[in-house]
Amino acid sequence: MHNRRDRLIAVLMVLPSIVLLAIFVYGFIAITAQTSMTDSNAMQRLSRLPANFIGLQNYTDLFSGPLDTRFRVGIVNTVFFTAIFITVCLVLGMLLAVLLDQKIRGESVFRTIFLFPMALSFVVTGVVWKWLFNPNSGINYLPTVIGLPPAQFRWFISEDRILEFNWQDLPTILAVIALSAAAMFTLWFAVKRKSRPAIYGFVIVMILSFLIFSGATGSMNALPNPEQHGFNLALIAVVVAAGWQMCGYTMAMYLAGLRGVSEELREAARVDGASEFGVYRHVVFPLLAPITLSAIIILGHISLKIFDLVYVMGGGDNLRIDMPGLNMFFETFRGQNFGRGAAIAMVMLLLVAVVIVPYLVNSFRSEAKRS
Amino acid sequence: MTATAASVPARRPTNRLWSRILVYALLVFFSVLFLLPVYMVIVTSFKGTAEVNISTMWQFPQALSFDAWRTAYERLAPGLTNSFLLVVPATVISAVLGSLNGYVLSKWKFPGANIIFPLMLFGMFIPYQAILIPLVQFMSSVGLFNSLPGLILVHVVYGLPITTLIFRNYYAEVPDELLEAAAIDGAGFFGLYMKIVLPISLPGFVVVIIWQFTQIWNEFLFAVTVAQNTPMVTVALQNLSGSQIVQWNVQMAAAFLAAVPTLIVYVLLGRYFIRGLLAGSVKG
Amino acid sequence: MKRSSILALLLIAVLALGFAGLASAQDAAPSGDLEIFSWWTGGGEAAGLEALIARFSEMYPDINVINAAVAGGSGVNARAVLTTRMLGGDPPDTFQVHAGEELNALWVAAGLMQPLNDIYEANGWMEQFPQGLLDLISDDAGNIYVVPVNIHRSNVMWYVPANLEAWGVTVPTSWDEFVNTTCPALQAADITPISIGENWTQVHLWESIALGTLGVEAYNGLWDGTTNWTSPEVVHTFEVLGQVYDCANDDMNALTWQDASQRVANGEAAFNIMGDWAAGYFLVDLALEPGTGFAWAPSPGTDGVFMMLSDTFGLPVGAPNPGAVEAWLSFLGSAEAQDLFNPVKGSLPANTTADISNPDLYNAYFQSAYEDWTTNEIVGSLAHGLVASPAFSNGFSNIIATFQSDRDANNAAVTAATLALQTLR
Structure with a gap:
């Protein structure tokens, strides 16, 4: 039905959007990636001086430099926060969806709440x-x-x-962690499939583990000084606030899924x-499994x-609930260290890409197959 | 359906009754939990400054005071105005562009479209920190830094992926035969769009407009970096809460004011809001 | 259209432009918008700024003042916003900046500030501002870049005399005394010995501790490179900070500086270390009497030393309305403006012709602070941008935040040494 002229118009109509996104995203x-490999700072930028190329120095500093404890705190916080936040949203969202699926009177009121x-x-x-x-x-x-003594938790x-x-x-x-996962996997194969290569693989993994535990990693210290990290309980406050806001989202997704399961x-x-x-x-x-995956990815990113x-809860400098996004903002615009800020941004992008890219690829591959 | 409804109570009547009670009890319990902050916001905002203290924080105000609301409104009014001036054009432009893109990407697939579309979509997932430094630089070099048109541009561009996605999925449901029939009658690219696609696009537009409206209204990072001297409502609210000898009643009133527009949209058009939410999960 | 009518139109346009030009040349009074960027959003500081703006608007009714204030004590958030604006090529008309390195290391060094010597000379300020202060805001060629509004003192310890008497403690004169004697006595009585607020107030506390334990010479040496950051003495400053944390409230990260000061006024805490803007807060917001409602002493071990900072405003290159800024700055440096602002803000006037001896304006606190300002040894503040660049300050905030959770004094000193090497000139 489409003649050549109309096809051309069609392409021309999307072209501006494509060009804009090509510039503004990619x-x-x-440019950020390039900046992250320089020592760019506000001084150079304001006086239009070129920044010096320093390779991956910013990245090594972030993970092992003495000045970047804050970044490491943020990364650890993000990992714990993400894991707990997603779990809370999935469990609570599922529970609420199942409750609402019981042919409830006043369902729309509850859903709205x-x-x-x-x-x-x-x-x-x-x-x-x-x-x-x-x-x-x-x-x-x-x-x-109701007359009880006040609670004592210090929250954020x-x-x-x-x-x-x-x-x-x-x-x-x-x-x-990687080796135990590998060991479990190969063991599972060895037992389930009685596969010979898997048994060899298992043996190799065990040997590797032995080597590591016998001190091969002892010399691989990431930092000159010990630095304690862990799960800051203050993050619970952020999880509660974010969960309050977002678990309705998983509920809506699950509810849509539940309605799709035929009576x-x-x-039967x-x-x-x-x-x-x-x-x-x-x-x-089992039918909701794909929805769970979608939810994990959306919430994860x-x-x-x-x-x-x-930023609002902690005021900017409360490291108990610090996150890389905040660290990037302050390192860049307050510390005026643009190279370092760009490197933090790239690490964030990488983390998100690891979650999102396989998801996008998978979605569109299956769509291409269907059509 | 009727068969099920009849068969269920026949099973174990008492058990069934108890489980119904449990379900409602749980729903009410969670509703109370979800509404707790709202109760707190409203109760606190109607208290006079002197009345805001620890021992009575969960109680109703002794006397209704509108002082906090008045102060909050004074402090927030410019932000509210700015946000409206931002949200309306940014939402409309990104919806129109999204509709055209969706139309092309679903009905006029060109070679490579299947690769370009996911690449466009990636733009809605990126952490905006990753583009913030060049963005500030770019905006200043084209003279749009710290201006309303600049922020509108930013929101239009980064809104394109989601609006395109929603419309593309929406138009995918439109049978190709419908368009082919009209094409035989001689309608071209625009003819088809105006005659067939646009007239049935209203629900799609409602979903997209609601989604963009809430997203842009609620956004903070771009507002705080790209348009500092035309403060948006979120920036004004953060400024209010980050300062002062904590006047919680004013802050709560301000938080409520900042939330009112999106809440109204949500309550009136909740159905479409949920659709927008679900569209965010790519496959819908 | 005929050629003649085009010509006529052109002629009219040229004439109109010419008149417009003439009109604007005759119109000497500055007009238009004047955007004033600061972090004064609360308490005495906001009140002081508003008083200034009110008077200025009376003098220049044609200027529309836009008070663009970004929340966050000591400018912690405002500096980030200002950087984006300067980078974006959209400077505010005038902005608040601390005298010293915060001004010099970036804005002046990058050539983004306009010299204000004309304004100084026209107003006769060269003789009216102390030379030491002028040195902090000038470059080597003698160009002066900003107009100081005030002088603040950083190393002040606040308390309520009646409370101390009731609890049976006296004002400690050294950190040793505070940690070993004052603190246990107060804790036994279930009183918080010292109230501390969010991160930047902890940096502020550290600088008082460093000055009190290192002494003037070694403290100054931190900034010119003659004091070794990893020396046992510097490590000791962090150890003391850790001991002081143990004497403090446990919700410090949730408190603004006003909250922390209020704990002292309320009788929940005995002491608080804060700059003398706290005097403005006690006087204006809490309506307390100096000497009885609240009292002050130099922070432990810093008697005879005045750790100073100064809030200033300047004229950035590319400011949209320089005419209005010049009017604003001329007003700001005048004795009249300084007498309007400082009594409310709780600071000393930087202009020496201000009416400091007038007790109706400047109460007992100011009299004693002015006495110290003119007689004490002067050092510069770290937390408020005088001695170190913004890059150092940001890094040091992170060091203190880390130290607050891991309490590793050695690590803090080593990290600070690295930071100093990278960011101090």
Whole structure:
């Protein structure tokens, strides 16, 4: 149906968008990447002097330089925050969705209540929860309404930390995690499939582990001095605030998924003697697996980028809840160290890309197959 | 449906009753949890400054005071105005562009479109810190730094991926036969768009406009770096909360004011809001 | 259109332009928008700024003042915003900046500030501002770049005399005394010995500790490179900071400086180290009487030393409305403006012709501070941009934040040494 002229017009219509995104996304990322390999600072920029190329120095500094503890704190915080935030949103979102799926009277009222925080800005959420988390008022004083003593948790300024580890041990810890995963995987293959190469693989992994534990990594210290990191309990406050805002989102996704599970399918399971819980466990939940994956990815990229909520709650310099997004902003515009700021931004981009790119590739590959 | 409804209570009546009670109890419990902050915001905002203290923070105000609301409005008014001036053009432009892009990408697929579209989509997931430094530089070199048009441009560009995605998925549902029939009658690219596609686009536009409206209204990072001297409502609110000898009643009133426009949209058009949310997960 | 009518139109246009030009040349009074960028958003400082703007608007009714203030004590957030604006080629008309390295290391060094010598000479200020202060805001060629509004003192310890008496403690004169005697006595009585606020107030506290334990010479040496950052004496400053943390409230990261000062006024805490803008807060916001409602002493071990800082405003290159800025700066440096601003803000006038001896304007606190300003040995503040570049300050904030959680004094000193090597001139 499409003649040549119209096809040309079609391409011309999307061209501006494509060009804009090519510049604003890929062009700018390229410039940031380039900046991250220089010692660019405000002085050079303001007086139009060129920056010096310093290779990957900024990146090595971030992970092992004495001045960049803050970055490492932020990365560790992000990992813990992301893991807990996603778990909370998935579990609570699923629970709410299943509850709402029970043919509830007034369902739309409940749905509205669970979803409205999604319409708010993280800045609003931050301001409100900062007041609620004030350790000498707010949530802690809620028990006093019914005559109980106030709670003692310090929320976003708590200085407690659990699961501590030394950053110097990080290479070892990562190696152990990677090797145990590899060992489990090969063992599983060896047992399940009785596959000979897998057995060899398992043996190799065990030998590697032995080498590592016998001290091969002892010399691989990431830092000159020990540096303790761990899960800062203050992050719980951020998880609660962010979860309050975002778990309606997972609820909506799951609810849409649940509505897609046909009643015939459920009834068939019931006829087979499944209990109401069994219907969910064996019929409904497996069908929701792709939604869970989508939710993990959407929530994951939000939590890896989080900026405004912690900026508002922590005021900028509270390291207990610091995140790389905040660190980048201050390192760049307050510390005026643009090279370092660009490097932090690139690390953030990399983290997000690891999550997003396979997802996009997968989505569009399967779509291409379908069509 | 009717068969199920009939068969369920027949199973285990008492058990069924208890589980219904449990379901409602849980729903009410969670609703209370979710509304707790709202209660706090409203109660605190109607208290006079002297009345805001620890021992009575969960109680109703003794006397209704509108002082906090008045102060909050005075402090926030320029931000509210700026945000409206930003949101309206940015939303409209990005919706129109998104509609055209979606139309092309679903009905006029050109060679390479299947590669370009995911590349465009990647733009909505990136942490904006990764483009912030060149962005500031670029905006100043074209003279748009710290100006409303500059911030509008930024939001239009970074809004393109999601608006394009929503429209593309929406138009994918439109049967090709419909367009082919009109094409036989001699309609070209624009003819098809105006005659067939646009008239059925209203729900798509509602979804996109709501989504962009809330996103841009709520955005903070660009507002704080690219348009500092035309402060948006989020920046004004953060400025209010970051300063002062904490006047919590004013802050709570301000937080409420900043949330009102998006809340109104959400309450009135919640159905479409959810659709926009779900569209964010790429496949919808 | 005919050629003649085009010519006529052109002629009219040229004439109109000519008149417009004449009109603007005759119109000597500056007009238009004047954007004043600062971080004064609360308490006495905001009140002082508003008083200045009110008077200025009376004098120049044609100028529309835009008060662009970014929240965050000591300019922690405002500096980030200012940097983006300067980089974006969109400077505000005039902005607040601390005298010293915060001004010199970047804005002056990059050639972004305009010399103001004309304004100084026209107003006869060369003789009215102390030479030491002028040195801090001039380059080697003698160009002066900003107009100081005030002099602040950083090393002040605040308390309520009646409370100390009730709790049976006296004002400590050394950090040893505070940590070993004052602090345990107060903790036994369930009183917070010292109230501390968010990160930058901790940097502020550290500089008082460093001055009090190192002495003037070694403290100054930190900034010119003659004091070794990794020496045991410097490590000791962090150890003392750690001991002081142990004597402090446990919610420091949730408190602004006003919250922390208020704890002293409320009788929840005994002492607070803060600059003398706290005097403005006590006087204006809490309406307390100097000497009875609140009292002050040099922070422990710094008697006879005045750690100073100064808020200034300048004229950046490319300011949209330089005429209005010149009017503003001429007003700002005058004795009249300084007498309007400083009593509310809690600072001393930088202009020596200000009416400092007038007790109706400057109460007991100012009299005693002025006495110290004119007789004490003067050193510069780190937390407020006088002795170190913004890059050092940002890095040092991170060092203090890290130290607050890991309490590793050695590590803090070593890291600071690296930072100093990279960022101090």
